Amino acid sequence: MNKELTLIARFLALLAALVLAGLLALTITAFAAQRQFLRAEPYKAALLEVNAYERSPGILAEFVATALDNSPTGLLGPLPLPNLTQQDLQIFLTVFLPRDWLQSQTEVVVDRAIAGLTGQPAPVPTLLSLAPLKEQLNSPAGTQALLAVINQRPACEAGDLSAFTCGFNLQGDITCRPPSLNQQLCGAAINAATAGIASLIPDQVELESLLALSEPLTAPLRDYAGRYASAISLIAIYGWLAALLMLFAITILGVRSFTGWLRWWGGPLLGAALCLLPVTALTVLSPAWYVSALIGELRLSLPALAEVAADVVEVLSQGLVLQLVIAMVILSAAGAGMVALSFVGPPVYRWFAQG
Secondary structure, three states, X not given: OHHHXXXXXXXXXXXXXXXXXXXXXXXXXXXXXXXXHOOHHHHHHHHHXXXXXXXXXXXXXXXXXXXXXXXXXXXXXXXXXXXXXXXXXXXXXXHXXXXXXXXXXXXXXXXXXXXXXXXXXXXXXXXXXXXXXXXHHOOHHHHHHHHHHHOOOOEOOOOOHHHHOOOEOOOOOEOOEOOHHHHHHOHHHHHHHHHHHHHOOOOEEEHHHHHHHOHHHHHHHHHHHHHHHHHHHHHXXXXXXXXXXXXXXXXXXXXXXXXXXXXXXXXXXXXXXXXXXXXXXXXXXXXXXXHHHHHHHHHHHOHHHHXXXXXXXXXXXXXXXXXXXXXXXXXXXXXXXXXXXXXXXXXXXXXXXXX
């Protein structure tokens, strides 16, 4: 009877060891993902690494063009903007936008997004400062940005009245490129136009109003990330407790000696390292595997944003892989060392005991 109970206990201990190996791998992966994906600092560093702020004019032009198509009377509706194409917007923003302002305001958005994902309280309201943009519009930079757009138009034909109105027609749209002399004469008019636009821009705007404008485009991404964040947080918090319970069960059911302790504890550690290997290899081979479907959908509407998102995910995945590799090395060294010691230790001990 005792032999049968021992066999049952060891079988249950073996099951607990297998569960422990899987739990450790899952919890370590969730813990690393939480550090890499649910904190603002890795995103800020990744944005710098992929030159996101240098690529921002194209992204913002694409976003504004899409937002205007979806809601032409939205946040930008009150501004007397000419009918600009996405390419015009990109040219204008490339000349116009201050890089430092882009970085500071993007980091505000990142902090707000991470707070929303992790359930942490965010500043209410979260404000974006538009004062530097108003200063830019009232400076020569605003004039130069608008001239850069005008210079992309075909030359005005002879007799075209737009040649005498800086390339603008009666509807306020840019139709042609006037001679350079006319552009110089129109400098004051362009300054007045940009100053008029600047006067209609508030000094700051609530982030929530911008998020409402982007709701049709960002809602799938937010919902997708929210599900990931909830699962990762739960596993990262409670996975360690479940692993400790399995370790306790293994100790009670299987450990009967020091050698047995080395094997029953070392085996699951080695198994956890092996379980981490497929996840690490998959992330190395396909850094964006966990969001590939979402990025594919984003490419259909916002390809420039999708490209930057894929690059950011790749950088974040590199950090995740590094953490998983470190965990595998530690688990492998500890597990293999304990198992090896369980086989080498007894003969060495007997050899010393025999003199």
